[in-house]
Each structure stands twice: as structure tokens, then as C-alpha cells.
Amino acid sequence: MIKLKVNGVSRQFDGDPDMPLLWYLRDEISLTGTKFSCGMGLCGSCTVHVNGAATRACVTPMKSMEGKAVLTIEGLSAKGDHPVQKAWKTCAVAQCGYCQPGQIMQAAALLKQKPKPSDKDIDDAMQGNICRCGTYQRIRQAVKLAAGVKA
Amino acid sequence: MSTNVTIVSRRGFLENVFSAGALILGAQLPIPAEAAKVDSAAWNPSVYLGLEKDGSVIIVTHRSEMGTGIRSVLPMVLADELDADWSRVKIEQAIGDAKYGSQNTDGSCSIRDFLEAMHVAGATARTMLEAAAAKQWNVPASECKASNHQIVHSKSNRKAGFGELVALAAKQPKPDPKSLQFKSPDQYKYIGKNLPMIDSEDIVTGKGTFGMDAKVPGMVYASIERSPVFGGKVKKFDDAEARKTKGVLQVETLDAFKPPHVFQQLGGVAVIANNTWAAMQGRKKLKVDWEQSPHAAYESQAYKRSLQETARKPQKAVRIIGDVDKALASAAKTHEAEYYVPLLAHASMEPPASVAEFKDGKVTAWAATQNPQAVQEAVAGAMGLKKEDVTCHVTLLGGGFGRKSKPDYVVEAAMLSKKVGKPVKVVWSREEDIRFDYYHACAAMYMKAGLDAKGKPTSWLHRSVFPSIGTTFDHTARYAMDLEMGMGWNDLPYDIPNHRAENGPAENHVRIGWLRSVAHIYHAFAIHSFVDELAAAANRDRVEYLLDLIGPGRKLNIQPEGMKYWNNDQPQEKYPVDTARLRRVIELAAEKSGWGKKKNLGIAAHRSFLSYIAAVAEVEVENGKIRIPRITYAVDAGTTIHPDRVKSQFEGASVFGTSIALFGEITARDGKIVQSNYHDYKVARIHEAPIETQVHVIPSRELPAGVGEPGVPPIPPAIANALFAATGKRVRDLPIKSV
Structure with a gap:
């Protein structure tokens, strides 16, 4: 039995310990905001925070989750008003939107570490998150807006 | 398999819509299924539009949303022409239905082909609301003007909300499309402005529902092993290890397509499980022998040389x-x-995914698809059904780029649902998406x-x-x-x-x-x-x-x-x-x-x-x-x-x-x-x-x-x-x- 917290709620899991956190979130507890795309930690669509750190849920097995706290896009803010979410709306970043929960979780983790990121900080932190629609220019703008740094 | 599920089918459509607003608006069309829950006294002046007695305006959006914003932008045109209050507009995503004309969201044609239809639908409803107000107040219709979800008669300072006028408006004769008065560009409230997309809040909070996110009660999950060479058929397979995988429920075969492949299933062996991970793990443990395919000699360098020599x-x-x-x-x-x-x-961020349920000789599907009518045709063709017996709900698409105009993955889900007797969700892995595109x-x-x-x-x-x-x-x-x-x-x-x-x-x-x-x-x-x-x-x-x-x-x-x-x-x-x-x-x-x-x-x-x-x-x-x-x-x-x-x-x-x-x-x-x-x-x-x-x-x-x-x-x-x-x-x- 694996005990963990997801968005502040205590949970228990007794399925396949090799099951990645991604599929636990999506299939077992219906938190589908965390997306499946590559399954290999290559694209960042499944990014969540584990104990505060940006983590690829698709390559994080449940057996490593004992006692951990998971934050997903659904738990990032109560009203969709986290500064990163607000900036994403203001900049109208999303096109199809599929990768955006992962992008937002990655950006939120970056700003926690580096509240005033440089362009290079943004490139370094965000290059693990692919957007096939190509919204990168606005992602960069939105991260800066959320951080209150000059675009 | 009908072969008219092609790009050909949407050609020549513009004239149909544009020259014949009457085709869309002339007949009282059946209430769209999405709007069926609406009060029966609601009024549907076109396939795109319904008004409820509480004043809500329902706009049916028949194009698929894969990131262009079309699901928001076409309704904005209609709402603008109607002079509706955007905050009181509800957007309903259309199911696949030929009554909308082509729904194939492909070829960069949505504005080109449907802009005028939106203007016509909005202006028609506005004209009828104005006529209703004129009748109610016994004044000339020309003195009644729509303004932000109301009809106003400024001479007598009377106002009536759209909702109050619905019943009477529905009894007004439909205006001749040629007589319609359209807004001039300086009167636009939404056109040319940058209103937010209707899905933007859901997307940033993780609530947007994509094909990958569709879930229905009793659903099981499928992962399919397909021939690594195009056209390969299953010779034999060993599923003993796959069946032992925790969570795996059963293993089913899918017949290979009959040429031409169109949007048929590729065929293969499907592992059904009670979650996606188990289905994928089980599938990896299958041992499948494939018959030799005529395409087994395909090699890119040699093929490139042959194309160059031809050129x-x-x-x-x-x-x-x-x-x-x-x-x-x-x-x-x-x-x-x-x-x-x-x-x-294509490598869309969302790999192909669909849920389908076969029940009582009919199929209901939920899919990230650019073309729900192609889903109807392809599923019906594969399963010997009538197109009308296939209902396709359209989710958000996590990218499309043309891949999701081809609904082979929905056909797979429908066929498997029939075999399993439960709703089935087919999830393609990224590897399958890249290898079987x-x-x-x-x-x-x-x-x-x-x-x-x-x-x-x-x-x-x-x-x-x-x-x-x-x-x-x-x-x-x-x-x-x-x-x-x-x-x-x-x-x-x-x-x-x-x-x-x-x-x-x-x-x-x-x-x-x-x-x-x-x-x-x-x-x-x-x-x-x-x-x-x-x-x-x-x-x-x-x-x-x-x-x-x-x-x-x-x-x-x-x-x-x-x-x-x-x-x-x-x-x-x-x-x-x-x-x-x-x-x-x-x-x-x-x-x-x-x-x-x-x-x-x-x-x-x-x-x-x-x-x-x-x-x-x-x-x-x-x-x-x-x-x-x-x-x-x-x-x-x-x-x-x-x-x-x-x-x-x-x-x-x-x-x-x-x-x-x-x-x-x-x-x-x-x-x-x-x-x-x-x-x-x-x-x-x-x-x-x-x-x-x-x-x-x-x-x-x-x-x-x-x-x-x-x-x-x-x-x-x-x-x-x-x-x-x-x-x-x-x-x-x-x-x-x-x-």
C-alpha cells in the first residue's frame, strides 16, 4: 500500500507499483489535466510537482511516491488565478492547449526557484516541454509577465 | 467503406452555403441533439442557433477545435450579427451530422466557407426578433433595433429582452435572405476585436476535455499491437504472458483492412485492461508473428533514389x-x-485516442477528430451499420494537423467495443503515433x-x-x-x-x-x-x-x-x-x-x-x-x-x-x-x-x-x-x- 498526497488530499494506492504516477492520476483518480504524450519524459506534457519539484509523471513509478506530495494543474490554484495561469490567459498563450498544463506547471516551478528569470533561465527550464502548435514566443512572454520582468 | 470520405466531399461547398442562405435557414430544421435539453419552447432559427426563453443564446459550433480558435471565432461572428451579449452565449459542440454541411476541419477553410452563413444566421434571427417586438408594440419593424441582447424601440423608450420575444419571434416569417440587413464594420462589437477563446480558462486549469481524457462509465482500455510493416497480417500470436499482466482483462484480434485502406483499422492484436498502463504493458508482452507484407523491402535511401531517377x-x-x-x-x-x-x-502532442461504445446495434463515439462525419462513415462502413447509427461527439483536439481527419483509431475503438461488450478507449502511444502515421x-x-x-x-x-x-x-x-x-x-x-x-x-x-x-x-x-x-x-x-x-x-x-x-x-x-x-x-x-x-x-x-x-x-x-x-x-x-x-x-x-x-x-x-x-x-x-x-x-x-x-x-x-x-x-x- 502506497500512501501519498495529491493536491492536499491523502490517497492510498495498492495497484501495480511500477505504474507511472501519470496513469494513476489519469485513470485511477480522474485527474486528467496531467497529459499523456510521449511516455518517456521527453515532452513535459505530464509535468506535475512532487514535493515542490517539477517532475515528469509519465516516468515516475508509484513505488517511488510513498509519503510524497503531488501537485497537479487541478491543484495549482483554487480559482485558476495562480500568477502563471493569469499570465497565460492575458498572453492568450494556448492554441490546442494539450501541452499547456505541463508548461504551466513547469513555469510555476521555475518561478518558485527563480522569481526573476532571464531569457536563458526560461529557455533552460522550458526546453523539456514541447508545444507542437509552437506557442513558445508567448510562453516566454507569459513567464516574464508572471514574474513581473520586462518582456 | 465509402470512398467519398475524402477531401473531395467538402469541395464546391461554398456556393451551397453562400448562395443559399435559404438552404440553411429556409426550413425549420430539427433541433440539434445538443440543444435537445433546451426548453421545448426554445426557438432554433438555424442549425447553428437556438434561443431559450431565459434569453440564453445557444450557438452550435460545428468545426473542430485543434488550436486555431475556430470553435470560438465563428460563433463570435453570429453573436455579433445578432447583437447578442457574448456573456449570455453558450457554445455547444456539434455532433457529426450532415445537416451542418462539411464538418471536416481541414484545408484552412472554416472562415472562408462559413463566415457568411454565420452572418446570415445572426441577421435572420435579429430580423425576426425585431419583427416580433414590432408586433408586440404595434410599431413599424424598421423602428425596432437590436442592442446588446434586447430589442429597443427608442421612440417610445420600450425594451424587450431576446428571451421575452422568443415565442413570438418563432412565429414570424423567415425573412428573404436577400432582404437581410447586415451590420456595417463600424458596428461590430466582437469581429475584429480580440475576445478570449471560450476554452482558455478550462485549458489553464486542466479542465479541458480532449479525446485522451474522454471517460464513460464501465469503460475499459485497449492498446493495440499493429504490424510493423504496412499491410502485414497476423499469422499467429502467443498472448499467455500478456494475459498474466495485472489488470489485463482479455485479448482480441482486429482484422486487417481491405485495400484501399482509407480510414479503416490497420488490424492487429488488442490487449484490453482496466487501465491504460496495464493495457500497454500487456501489449508489450504479446508475441506476434506477422505474414510477410509486400512492403517489407521498403528502404528510404533506395526509395529516394528511385524517386530522383524518375524525376x-x-x-x-x-x-x-x-x-x-x-x-x-x-x-x-x-x-x-x-x-x-x-x-x-504529424506528432501532435495528443496521440490518437477515442472512446466508443457499441450497444443495441448502434455506436456512440467520443473522439478528438477533425471530421466527425468521416467517423460516422468509417465506423458504419467497418461494422456494417448505417451512418445514422453512429453518433460522434467531438472533444477538444490536442493538435490535429491533418492526422485527425482520418478516424482509423475511432474504428478500432468501435470494433473492440463490439467484441468486448463494453465501452472501449483506444489509446495510441507516441511510438504508435510515429510508426503508424x-x-x-x-x-x-x-x-x-x-x-x-x-x-x-x-x-x-x-x-x-x-x-x-x-x-x-x-x-x-x-x-x-x-x-x-x-x-x-x-x-x-x-x-x-x-x-x-x-x-x-x-x-x-x-x-x-x-x-x-x-x-x-x-x-x-x-x-x-x-x-x-x-x-x-x-x-x-x-x-x-x-x-x-x-x-x-x-x-x-x-x-x-x-x-x-x-x-x-x-x-x-x-x-x-x-x-x-x-x-x-x-x-x-x-x-x-x-x-x-x-x-x-x-x-x-x-x-x-x-x-x-x-x-x-x-x-x-x-x-x-x-x-x-x-x-x-x-x-x-x-x-x-x-x-x-x-x-x-x-x-x-x-x-x-x-x-x-x-x-x-x-x-x-x-x-x-x-x-x-x-x-x-x-x-x-x-x-x-x-x-x-x-x-x-x-x-x-x-x-x-x-x-x-x-x-x-x-x-x-x-x-x-x-x-x-x-x-x-x-x-x-x-x-x-x-x-
Whole structure:
């Protein structure tokens, strides 16, 4: 039995310990905001925070989750008003939107570490998150807006 | 399998909608299923629109949302024309139903084909509401005006909400479409403004429901092992280990498709489980022996050579002007070059996924699909049902790019549901998405020009050879479809007296499909690279040379040989190839990009989906790495509705085109696709994409044209031409592997 917290709620899991956190979130507890795309930690669509750190849920097995706290896009803010979410709306970043929960979780983790990121900080932190629609220019703008740094 | 599930089926549609508003509005159409929950006294003046007694306006959006914003933007037009309060508008996503006309969200045609229908629907309902108010107040209808969800009679200072007037409005005669009064542009409240997309809040909070997220009670999950070689059939398989996997419920086979494959299932062995992970783990433990496929010898290098050899020999002429052979023989100088673009995969962030339930002889599906009516036809065809017995709910699409116009993954889910007796969700892994795509065709192109003393062509010969999308619908097809040749090839808009375009035969060994901007991708790469080569050979400024090549502004009359000029199925009288518009975007892109002041720039200008686009790429090379500081676009897409979403489509196209230029390449060995995921099928990441994309849209009242795709074709040649300017190295094969 694996005990963990997801968005502040205590949970228990007794399925396949090799099951990645991604599929636990999506299939077992219906938190589908965390997306499946590559399954290999290559694209960042499944990014969540584990104990505060940006983590690829698709390559994080449940057996490593004992006692951990998971934050997903659904738990990032109560009203969709986290500064990163607000900036994403203001900049109208999303096109199809599929990768955006992962992008937002990655950006939120970056700003926690580096509240005033440089362009290079943004490139370094965000290059693990692919957007096939190509919204990168606005992602960069939105991260800066959320951080209150000059675009 | 009906074969009219093709791009052909949406052609010629514009006239139906535009000339016959009455077709849409003349008859009292059945209430859309989505609106069925609405009070029975609700009023549905068109298939797109319903009004409830509480004043809510329901707009049915029949186009699929894959990131263009179309699901929001078309309803904004209707709401504006109706003078509805946007905050009281509810958007319902249409199920697949022929009553909407084509729902195939593909070909950059949603605004072009449905803009007027939205205006007509909004104006009709407004007129009837005004007539209802006039009747109620016993005043002339001309004195009653809609204003923000009310009808106002200013003389008597009376007002009535839309909801109050619904019952009476429904009894008014439908106005003659010819008599409708439309808003003038200065009266627009939503058109031309940048309202947020209706899904933006759901997307940033993770609540948006994509095909991958669809869930219905009692659903089980399926992962399918398919033949690694196209057309392979299951000989035998051992599922003992798969069945032992925790969570696995059963194993089922899926028959292989019958040629032509169209949108049928590929076939294979499916592992059914109580979660996605278990299904995938079980599938990996299957041991399947495949029958030998005739495509097992497919190898990309050898295939490329065969396409190139075909392109070097005379082929079927698809456009002839003057006498190219004679002009080439007498030219002062000639120049020739060969270009190649490899197979490309769509690689949408959301791999194909669908839920389907077979029950009582009917299928209900929930799918990320660009074309729900194709879902109906393909599922019905595969299962021996009537189209009407297939209901397709459309979710958000996590990218489409043409892949999700082809509903093979929904067919799989429906067939499995029938076998299992439960709703089934089919989830494709990224590896399956890359290995079993409907690939963008690889293409070999041969170009030769005869030149005058100034280096301007007096003759132009080009041949293109590629496996055709037509093989999807006729597996014996070897030559290009009209639409493929009409995409920037047989409609060359240059002022050259002798011109011949040719197309040679090619077999397909994988599924070939359309990818964002389709055949324009390879044709634009070859043509605009070749123009750059000719200008370089003549030592002339590229922009000046290009304008000289295009010649004076004029409307062309394209007359291909042995085929119809595709022109997006629009008559040339209505949407001519207008070189004045092409010149204008070139001049604007040059001006905005600082042309002439910098050395590392490259330009390409291309008409596609009836829009005129010029792009200037700026590149920097450091330690063999290519960086793109800026792409500058000039865009003439005719009338546009939402400036910010137009801009965002070009920002995205700039990145999509960069991926094609620098990274995209699918190859095959022993008939099997070599690449499998984003590590070996690379797409541009934030640090590899153009840092800035500037989009300059020419204000226009011309007929609306495409926006979603036209930004892609000029990017690979503009980048390649900029690289030549920066380094002196000419790129003739994509992707650009090294500098």
C-alpha cells in the first residue's frame, strides 16, 4: 500500500507499483489535466510537482511516491488565478492547449526557484516541454509577465 | 467503406452555403441533439442557433477545435450579427451530422466557407426578433433595433429582452435572405476585436476535455499491437504472458483492412485492461508473428533514389506554356537543381485516442477528430451499420494537423467495443503515433531553367515525384491528385513565357496523408530555393529578382493539362491568382524585416489556401548550430475576424516550418519505420524555435482565405535561403542536418 498526497488530499494506492504516477492520476483518480504524450519524459506534457519539484509523471513509478506530495494543474490554484495561469490567459498563450498544463506547471516551478528569470533561465527550464502548435514566443512572454520582468 | 470520405466531399461547398442562405435557414430544421435539453419552447432559427426563453443564446459550433480558435471565432461572428451579449452565449459542440454541411476541419477553410452563413444566421434571427417586438408594440419593424441582447424601440423608450420575444419571434416569417440587413464594420462589437477563446480558462486549469481524457462509465482500455510493416497480417500470436499482466482483462484480434485502406483499422492484436498502463504493458508482452507484407523491402535511401531517377526523366505534363524544350535549347545559360523533402510525421502532442461504445446495434463515439462525419462513415462502413447509427461527439483536439481527419483509431475503438461488450478507449502511444502515421509524402523535385542575359528565366521546367494521398482511396494510384499538383506546382505565378510542370509515378509503402499545408511544403521548398539559386547566379538582389520574376500585378488564368486547376475548389473568377497581392506581401515583408540592411536574410513568398504570404527568415550560425532570431511575415488572407488568433496561427506556423526545415525526417528500413518518439523524431523546442515571429497582416475586405496552414510553406525555403546568404552553403535536401 502506497500512501501519498495529491493536491492536499491523502490517497492510498495498492495497484501495480511500477505504474507511472501519470496513469494513476489519469485513470485511477480522474485527474486528467496531467497529459499523456510521449511516455518517456521527453515532452513535459505530464509535468506535475512532487514535493515542490517539477517532475515528469509519465516516468515516475508509484513505488517511488510513498509519503510524497503531488501537485497537479487541478491543484495549482483554487480559482485558476495562480500568477502563471493569469499570465497565460492575458498572453492568450494556448492554441490546442494539450501541452499547456505541463508548461504551466513547469513555469510555476521555475518561478518558485527563480522569481526573476532571464531569457536563458526560461529557455533552460522550458526546453523539456514541447508545444507542437509552437506557442513558445508567448510562453516566454507569459513567464516574464508572471514574474513581473520586462518582456 | 465509402470512398467519398475524402477531401473531395467538402469541395464546391461554398456556393451551397453562400448562395443559399435559404438552404440553411429556409426550413425549420430539427433541433440539434445538443440543444435537445433546451426548453421545448426554445426557438432554433438555424442549425447553428437556438434561443431559450431565459434569453440564453445557444450557438452550435460545428468545426473542430485543434488550436486555431475556430470553435470560438465563428460563433463570435453570429453573436455579433445578432447583437447578442457574448456573456449570455453558450457554445455547444456539434455532433457529426450532415445537416451542418462539411464538418471536416481541414484545408484552412472554416472562415472562408462559413463566415457568411454565420452572418446570415445572426441577421435572420435579429430580423425576426425585431419583427416580433414590432408586433408586440404595434410599431413599424424598421423602428425596432437590436442592442446588446434586447430589442429597443427608442421612440417610445420600450425594451424587450431576446428571451421575452422568443415565442413570438418563432412565429414570424423567415425573412428573404436577400432582404437581410447586415451590420456595417463600424458596428461590430466582437469581429475584429480580440475576445478570449471560450476554452482558455478550462485549458489553464486542466479542465479541458480532449479525446485522451474522454471517460464513460464501465469503460475499459485497449492498446493495440499493429504490424510493423504496412499491410502485414497476423499469422499467429502467443498472448499467455500478456494475459498474466495485472489488470489485463482479455485479448482480441482486429482484422486487417481491405485495400484501399482509407480510414479503416490497420488490424492487429488488442490487449484490453482496466487501465491504460496495464493495457500497454500487456501489449508489450504479446508475441506476434506477422505474414510477410509486400512492403517489407521498403528502404528510404533506395526509395529516394528511385524517386530522383524518375524525376530526371520526362514525365506526364500537368501544365504547359510555350515550348520549354526549344527555349532551353536556345538559352544563353541554363541552371538545374534537385530538391528532396523526406517523409514527415504529424506528432501532435495528443496521440490518437477515442472512446466508443457499441450497444443495441448502434455506436456512440467520443473522439478528438477533425471530421466527425468521416467517423460516422468509417465506423458504419467497418461494422456494417448505417451512418445514422453512429453518433460522434467531438472533444477538444490536442493538435490535429491533418492526422485527425482520418478516424482509423475511432474504428478500432468501435470494433473492440463490439467484441468486448463494453465501452472501449483506444489509446495510441507516441511510438504508435510515429510508426503508424498517415505520413506527409516524401518528394523528389527536379528543376531546370533557361536564362536570358540578365539571368531571368525564359523557360522553366519542373518535375515532382511523390507517393500520392490518392493511394489512401485507390491503392493502385501512382500519380498525383489534382489538389496535390494544384498546391503551388502547376499554378506557378511567374512571368515566364515557357513553362512545363510534370508529375512522375510513385508507389506508396506506407499510408500517405495530408499534413498542415500538404503538398505546398515540398513544392514551396523546391520553387523558392530554386528562385534563390537563380537570383544568386545572376548576382541580383533577391527581392528585386523575385518581383521581376513575378512581373506586373495581374490576375492569372491557370489552365493545367489533363486536370482541373484545384484552387481550393474555388472558381478562379472568385479567387484568382493575383500577382499584385503576391507582390504586395513581398514588399511589406522586405520593408518590415530590414531587407537590404542585413546579410543573413532569406525570403520566400507563396500563395496557398487562397492567401498570399511572404516570409523573411533571419539566421545566425554559431559552431555549426542554427539560431533563428526572427521570422517576419507579411500576410494577405483577405477578410479576417480575430486579429490575435490570425497572428497566433502564423507564430505557430513559423515554428512548425522550422521543425520541417531543421529536424523532420521519417525513414524506413525493412519496411519498418525507424523513428519512434521525440528523441529521434525531433520537433522544435523553445530554444530551437525562432525567437521572435513578427506578423504583419494587410487589412483587407477581399473574400476570406486560409490562415491555419499558409504560414508553413514559405518557412523551410526562407530558412534555407537565409543560410545560403549567411554561409554560402546551398541546402537542397531537408532536413538541414549540418551547416
